[in-house]
Amino acid sequence: MTTGAYEVKLDIFEGPLDLLLYLIRKNEVDIYDIPIALITRQYMKYIDEMKSLNLDLAGEYLVLAATLTHIKSRMLLPASEEDEEEEGVDPREELVKQLLEYKAFKEAALGLDRMNILGRDVFSRDHTGEEIEKDEQPLREIGIFELVEAFRRISFDTGQKDLMEIDVEKMSLSDRINDIVDELEKRGELTFTDLLGDADNRMGLIYTFLAILELMKLRIIRAYQAVPYGTIRICLAGR
Amino acid sequence: MDNLKAIIEALIFVSDTPITSSKIMGILEDVKEKEILSAIDDLVREYEKRNEGIFLREVAGGYQFRTGEAVGSWVHKLKNQKVAALSPAAMETLAVVAYRQPVMRSEIEKVRGVDISGTLRGLLEKNLVRIVGRKDVPGRPMIYGTTRKFLETFGLKTLSDLPTLREFRELEE
Numbered sequence: 001m002t003t004g005a006y007e008v009k010l011d012i013f014e015g016p017l018d019l020l021l022y023l024i025r026k027n028e029v030d031i032y033d034i035p036i037a038l039i040t041r042q043y044m045k046y047i048d049e050m051k052s053l054n055l056d057l058a059g060e061y062l063v064l065a066a067t068l069t070h071i072k073s074r075m076l077l078p079a080s081e082e083d084e085e086e087e088g089v090d091p092r093e094e095l096v097k098q099l100l101e102y103k104a105f106k107e108a109a110l111g112l113d114r115m116n117i118l119g120r121d122v123f124s125r126d127h128t129g130e131e132i133e134k135d136e137q138p139l140r141e142i143g144i145f146e147l148v149e150a151f152r153r154i155s156f157d158t159g160q161k162d163l164m165e166i167d168v169e170k171m172s173l174s175d176r177i178n179d180i181v182d183e184l185e186k187r188g189e190l191t192f193t194d195l196l197g198d199a200d201n202r203m204g205l206i207y208t209f210l211a212i213l214e215l216m217k218l219r220i221i222r223a224y225q226a227v228p229y230g231t232i233r234i235c236l237a238g239r
Numbered sequence: 240m241d242n243l244k245a246i247i248e249a250l251i252f253v254s255d256t257p258i259t260s261s262k263i264m265g266i267l268e269d270v271k272e273k274e275i276l277s278a279i280d281d282l283v284r285e286y287e288k289r290n291e292g293i294f295l296r297e298v299a300g301g302y303q304f305r306t307g308e309a310v311g312s313w314v315h316k317l318k319n320q321k322v323a324a325l326s327p328a329a330m331e332t333l334a335v336v337a338y339r340q341p342v343m344r345s346e347i348e349k350v351r352g353v354d355i356s357g358t359l360r361g362l363l364e365k366n367l368v369r370i371v372g373r374k375d376v377p378g379r380p381m382i383y384g385t386t387r388k389f390l391e392t393f394g395l396k397t398l399s400d401l402p403t404l405r406e407f408r409e410l411e412e
Contacts, residue, residue, distance in 0.1 A: 014328050015353035060353050098352070104404050105350055109327065109334040111402050116308055118392045120324060123306045123314045125252075174373040174381075181369065185387075219364045237364055 016064035017102040019046060024099075031099060034092055036075055040068040071095060142225045142232065144213065147192070150232055151209050154196050176211040184221065184236045192223070192232035240270060244278045251282075257301025257391065299390035300397065325361075332358040333367060333389075338404060340384035341371045347383075359383070367392060 013019045023042050024031055047065055050057050074091040090096075116122045184190060196208050212234070215221040224233045240246070250266065251258055263275055279295075279302060286295045296305045306314050325333065332355050335347045348355050362368040371384040385398070395401060 014331055015351055017352040058353065064352065098349075101350055102352065105331060105334050105338070108338060108402075108404055109330040112334055112337070112393060113325075113327075113330050115393045118305070118394065121308050121311045122394065123311070123318070124303050126255075172373075174370075174379070177370060178372060218370065219360065220366075220369065236366060 014106070015058075016061045017099060018106070019043065019061070020064065021099060021103060021106070031103075032096060034096070036068065036072045036092060040072050043068055067095065140225060142223050144216070146225060146228075146232065147209075147212065147216075147223060149229075150192055151196070151205075154193065154205070173207060173211055173214065176207045177215060180208075180211055180215060181220065181236070184234070189233055189235045192234060195234065240267070240274075243267070243270065243274065244282060247275065247278050248282055251295065251302050252304060254301075254303070257298050257303040259301040262301075296394060297396050298394050299387050303391075305394070325365075326358070328353075329358040329361055333362055333385075336362070336368050336383050337385050337389065337398070337401060340398075341374075341382040342384075343374055343380045343382055345380065 013022065020039070020043065023039050023046075024034060027035075027038065027042075029035055029039070044065060047057065047061055050061070071091045118124065180195060183195075192212075195212065196205055212221070212223075216223065219237050221234050222237045224235070225231070246267065247263055250263055260272070260275055260279065263279075264270070264272055267275065283295045283297070283302075286293060290307075292307055292310050293304050294307055296303055298305075331351055332347055335350050336342055339346065339350075344355065344359060347359070359368065363370075365388075366386055367389045368383050369386045370381050372382055373379040374382050389395075390397070
């Protein structure tokens with residue numbers, strides 16, 4: 001397939017800034033003195049090319065296209081009185097800053113990739129096999145419904161009075177999230193009842209439960225159960 | 240203790256995760272910290288000098304035996320597993336989190352210029368990134384940081400062991 005000089009494989013770019021950096025490199029122009037008209041023209045050609053290939057063009061590409069066009073027009077216009085007050089502000093300045101920052105992190109990412117990565121370049125002794133043997137019953141991962149069911153059982157068990165003082169200030173969801181993650185890092189695995197057992201009132205129970213749901217949603221933790229209504233075990237995902 | 244080095248070598252060998260010098264100190268109660276550290280140093284140097292398949296590395300604040308880079312591809316065959324590689328996009332997101340932590344998702348998206356929900360979720364699942372809290376601004380957005388597993392995976396002693404952002408310093412000037 002020859003679609004000319006602008007043939008583009010979208011997946012080689014990590015985003016609009018990456019495409020822009022590529023154009024700057026390809027034209028061998030100075031990043032501090034970008035020829036906006038030229039670069040904008042080429043950028044638009046790429047965008048059109050992607051559209052014509054029916055690629056699902058991410059909105060971010062269009063946002064940068066608009067920014068480029070805006071800068072181009074500002075460079076054509078004579079400086080207004082407002083602009084003169086902040087003397088010599090280059091309309092490209094903000095974009096250059098953004099590009100340099102992105103470039104730094106792109107290089108940092110390449111730097112990370114060049115390191116000796118555990119499981120890819122270097123290895124340590126691993127114990128995953130032993131851990132599987134330790135559990136006599138096969139565990140299955142559970143979802144929200146089992147958790148809600150378990151929560152209902154526990155929250156009835158506490159036998160709290162319905163009337164109580166609520167001290168909202170004393171607790172926050174993120175504190176609870178951090179506590180749970182710290183505890184799991186320390187102990188590896190906890191049961192659902194362990195976690196909720198710490199809470200001394202209904203408010204505490206609810207916060208803890210919300211924290212567990214949030215952590216599950218973000219897939220930071222996973223919940224397992226061997227049999228229906230059995231003990232629910234919670235551990236950090238990716239362990 | 241005559242066999243101090245032998246004991247320490249054995250302790251490191253059997254540990255699942257990098258073992259810290261303080262943990263070793265807890266086991267060898269009567270030995271001075273200085274002696275333990277110098278024994279570890281000796282071991283590191285001996286494996287370095289031997290220059291074969293195994294090396295003693297300092298990672299994530301502890302010590303661990305790791306295979307050398309030169310034999311990596313062979314160990315891979317034994318493990319018979321897919322390389323747990325990160326995509327360039329995931330690596331960029333990870334780099335921003337590593338150097339900018341604690342960082343909000345919106346800050347990472349500003350740097351990368353793209354939506355990062357997919358790569359961030361992947362990094363959370365792989366336990367390379369974790370939520371460190373919520374920022375005290377309207378909306379209470381989550382803030383993210385790297386994990387201990389991140390240090391282990393990239394063979395870093397601490398976060399300050401990360402290479403410096405070269406281009407970034409130019410920008411600050």
